[in-house]
Amino acid sequence: MTVKLETLMDRSEKNMGSGIHPVVKEAALEMVKRAYQEGIFVQISAGYRSMEEQAKLYGQGRLGYSYNGINYSDLSKPVVTNAMPGQSYHNYGLAIDYFIVSDDGKNALWTVDEKWRRAAAIGKSLGFTWGGDWSNFKDYPHLDMTGGLSYSQLKAGIKPILISKVNGTPPPVTQVESEVIDKDTPPKDSGNPTIKSIQKTLNSRYHVKIDVDGYYGQNTKKALIKGFQTELNKQYGAKLIVDGIWGPQTKAASPNVREGAKGNITYILQAALYMEGYYPHGMDGIFGSGTETAVKAFQRAARLSADGIAGEDTFAKLFG
Ligand SMILES: [Zn+2]
Structure with a gap:
């Protein structure tokens, strides 16, 4: 629904x-x-x-950080923002x-x-x-x-003058906003942590040098395809050019990946499913029932037969 x-x-x-x-x-x-x-x-x-909530975020991954006398240091979590309270x-x-x-x-x-x-x-x-x-x-x-x-x-307590454009009111011609905005580092407080960890893995495994920003953009998609092509060459002796571009050769070289499979190809499959909003319950490179459920759900949404086996058609929908 x-x-x-x-x-x-x-x-x-x-x-x-x-x-x-x-x-x-x-x-x-x-x-x-x-x-x-x-x-x-x-x-x-x-x-x-609030400033306190910002302090809590800023304290993640930082040793000995305190704000207004309260210790906000939390080393159990990664750094998520460069913005201190007020920034x-x-x-x-x-x-x-x-x-x-x-x-x-x-x-x-x-x-x-x-x-x-x-x-x-x-x-x-x-x-x-x-x-x-x-x-x-x-x-x-x-x-x-x-x-x-x-x-x-x-x-310092200056209040901004904001004009609603919801009812189509055009903005006034002369608005007093000529102040230069601080060149502070913008808050780096977004991005999906699972995608960040996938990006890190792709960087270290395939030397693709993509930004670890937690978003699934074109570069990350390309990196996933490069990883896939690298593995097909290594594991199946395919002779693909590792260019990160999905084409008929890569499609034809795609194996059938099913329950019980494990390794880097399964990991890439799990990552690609995750990017499309299908959580395989673990990014562990092991094709278990969680991955199978995610493959089936993706296949149904992509109007493929939902057999839970990722083959060339499934990979084509994920990467094409
Ligand atoms: Zn924001």
Whole structure:
């Protein structure tokens, strides 16, 4: 069953928190609504974040970090952000993060594809700046409205003047937003940890040098295909060019991978399924019942016969 707009709106509103700026909140919910009308299911995953919550995030993976006399160091987790309290527009209720959900509303899809970009475009038409447009570090889920204020101005208590564009009100011609925005490192607080670990594995196993950013973009897809081609050459004596491009030769060389299989090809299959929103219950390179269930679910969605065996047609749908 297709997820209801109401469900996406409720979840989004809850995730933004009560400290979100009313204009930001209105625009965010409007974005969810407009995207929904185009068949794109957007959910807002975050909004306002208090200084303490930011301190907690910043303390992850950092030794001896404290804020206001409280120790926030948590070495059991990896570093997730470079933004200290006050260095994120989330701390002022001016930023949101979003992702795309599967049609049934049950899975987050982290692929920065056409739908993802369309959602960003809708957000931009409503007055947001998109983190995917940043040149140094891209933060694809991130949208903010800063009113031209820097972190230090906001910290000093200056309130941004935000104008809602929800009812199509055009922005006034002269807006006072000529301030230069702080060149602080933007918050690096997004990205899916499982995808990051897949990217790390691909880098170390196949020397593909992709960004470990937690998103399934073109480079990560290419790296997965390169890994697949490398393994086909190694394990099956295929003579494929390892170029990361899915073509008829790679398709024809694809083996049938089924329950009981293990190794790097199974790992690549699990990773590709995960990227498409089908969780194989473990990224362990062992084809067990969880992987089989995920293969079947993917095959059904891709209109293939759902036999639970990943062969050339399944790989073609995953990589093509
Ligand atoms: Zn953000």
